[in-house]
Amino acid sequence: MRINYVTEKKMNLLAQGNIIADRIISPIREFNENDDYEPLVDLMKRFSKEIKSRVMLLNKEGIVISDSYDVLTGQKLDHLEVQEALQGKSNARLHNLKKYGRTIYVAVPVFLGREIQGVVLISSSVEEIHQNIARTMKRFALLSLLSIFITGLISFIFAKVISSPIEKLTDRINKMHQGNLEQKVEVTGNDELSNLGNAFNLMTTKLALVEQQRKDFVANVSHELKTPLSAIKILSESLLHQNQADVSIYREFLKDIDSEVDRLNRIIENLLRLVDLGKNSLELDYQVTYVNYLIENLIRNLKPLADKKNISITFTETEKIQIKLDQIKIQQALINIISNGIKYTPAGGKVDIFLYSEYEDVVIKIEDNGIGIPKESLPHIFERFYRVDKARARSTGGTGLGLSISQQIIGLHQGSISVDSELGKGTIFYIKLPKSIGMGN
Ligand SMILES: Nc1ncnc2c1ncn2[C@@H]1O[C@H](COP(=O)(O)OP(=O)(O)OP(=O)(O)O)[C@@H](O)[C@H]1O
Ligand SMILES: [Mg+2]
Incomplete structure (x- = not known):
């Protein structure tokens, strides 16, 4: 920056020196004729004011004819710049003077025709430029420091904002590690x-x-x-x-x-x-099956149990339905539900089984007119070990696991099981299996 400024200033001063040299040709001619200093001195002072620099005019011997500072008039100068100008070469140099500080000297020869008549010498201080640049540098340094500080501060705050919730989370995870699973973190915001x-x-x-x-x-x-x-x-x-x-x-x-x-x-x-x-690796053994025959077969197997209690079993089918299912597992599920019907229906009662289609599902409805299930127990009957009447269940031999197993199996077939019951009147189980199951297998 400094070099640029100084170079630019040198070029400017050289240009101005050239202009002055041009403009004083005719006054010099006059001066040569009548030896009158005054107009020249005045003119040089005006130039000096215009370009805000010290301007001197030297004759061809190097003696100062006019000095805008009125200090060196009459003295002979033999600076390098003056010597070069007297040889016809415009030039500019930077000096570091004790008295004036950094100063540019510009010397331009004044030609009258081909002959050198004298030299225009301009001296101009560049101290101000140096000081300006130093001031700017200082400001820059300060600003840089300040921005480093602010950036640091912002990074610190951000880091805190991000790291503190993560620290909390880590803390909770560590606590979980120690066996306390019920850990919660506070959630604020939406990020x-x-x-x-x-x-x-x-x-x-x-x-x-x-x-x-x-x-x-x-x-x-x-x-x-x-x-x-x-x-x-x-x-x-x-x-x-x-x-x-x-x-x-x-x-x-x-x-x-x-x-x-x-x-x-x-x-x-x-x-x-x-x-x-419950195994993740469990794979169902899908086989294309007529649900009708599967149920008929089951009824045949359960008939002796029903006969013992004098319970009738009927089967009503509206159509032949063929779907893919895991026969052994579905049989397990149905046996439990039908045998529940037999088990929880007093002697002389009945269990009726229906098979029909409903939209994309196959529905198996198992209805008995037995003891029914109290309302408050209905939500629990699919839970493991749940039995409505524990004391009596022992006499009937129930483990309370049958319906959980049935529900699991039906779930694995992407189906659903629901129950409807009235205490003392009877119970209906609905099993729905999607017709599209096992299509991928
Ligand atoms: N058809 C039904 N009528 C009345 N109550 C029923 C009927 N089906 C199930 N329950 C009630 O739901 C409970 C749970 O049935 P679940 O089949 O899971 O067990 P369980 O029959 O007692 O034992 P398990 O089936 O293991 O021999 C039964 O104990 C019974 O109280
Ligand atoms: Mg059962």
């Missing part, structure tokens, strides 16, 4: 971070729920397994403590023990079935 916070809260809620269900399940399983075991224990202990009991008593107790063992087996079998159905 990516709050989305993350919301997702985190949803995840922990779900995790806590799953964890609770797991604990409940383990507690239920333990309880359900413990009940028959306790019964077996009591039965066998009392047998052991009896001295010389009748064989018939042994038989009776052993029969009870046997049925408790059966019950334990059923529970464990059903649990294993549920675990299997």
Whole structure:
């Protein structure tokens, strides 16, 4: 910047020196004729004012004829600039003077025809330029410092704004790691971070729920397994403590023990079935099946059970329906629901089964006129181990797992199961299976 300024100033002064040299040719001619200084001196002072620089005129011997500062008049100058100008060369140089500071000297020869008549010498200080540039530099430095500081501050604040929620999240995750799953983060705003916070809260809620269900399940399983075991224990202990009991008593107790063992087996079998159905890797074995024949077959198998209780089973079909399904699994689901109908219907009752299409679904309706389910129990009957009447369930041998298994199987077939019941009147189960299932297989 400094070099540019100084170079530009030199060029300007040279141009001005040339102009002055041109304009003083005729006054010089006059001066040469009548030796009158005054007009020349006045003229040089005017030029000096115009260009705001010290302007001198030297004759061809290098003696100062006019000095706008009135200091050097009459003295001979032998500066390099003057010497070069006297040889016909315009020139400009920068000097660092003790008295005036940085100063440019410009010397321009004055020609009259081909002959050099004298030299115009301009001296102009560039101190001001230097000071201006120094001031600008200082300002620049200050501004740079300030912007560095502000940028730093803004980055710091941003970093805090972003890192503090992340720190909180990390803290919660660490707490979860220690086993406390119910962690929540505070969510404010509507940016990516709050989305993350919301997702985190949803995840922990779900995790806590799953964890609770797991604990409940383990507690239920333990309880359900413990009940028959306790019964077996009591039965066998009392047998052991009896001295010389009748064989018939042994038989009776052993029969009870046997049925408790059966019950334990059923529970464990059903649990294993549920675990299997819950496996991610579970693949259904889809086969094209006439639902009509599948149901007829089931009824044939369940008939002896129904006959024992004098319960009639009917099957009403409006059309032949063929879909893809996993026969073994769907049979399991239907057996449980139909046998529920038989189990929870007093002797002499009936179970009616209907098969029909409804839009894109196949509907299997299983209706009984049995004891029904109280309203408050309806939302729970698909839960694992849930039984409306625990005491009686034991006598009927139910484990409370049948409907959970059925629901799982129907869910795996992308179907749905619903129930409608009135206490004392009867119960209807609706099973809907989409006709399009298994199309990909
Ligand atoms: N048709 C029905 N009529 C009346 N109550 C029913 C009927 N079906 C189910 N329930 C009630 O719902 C409960 C849950 O049924 P679920 O089939 O899951 O278990 P369960 O029949 O008791 O045992 P499991 O099927 O494992 O032998 C039953 O205990 C019973 O109280
Ligand atoms: Mg059942």
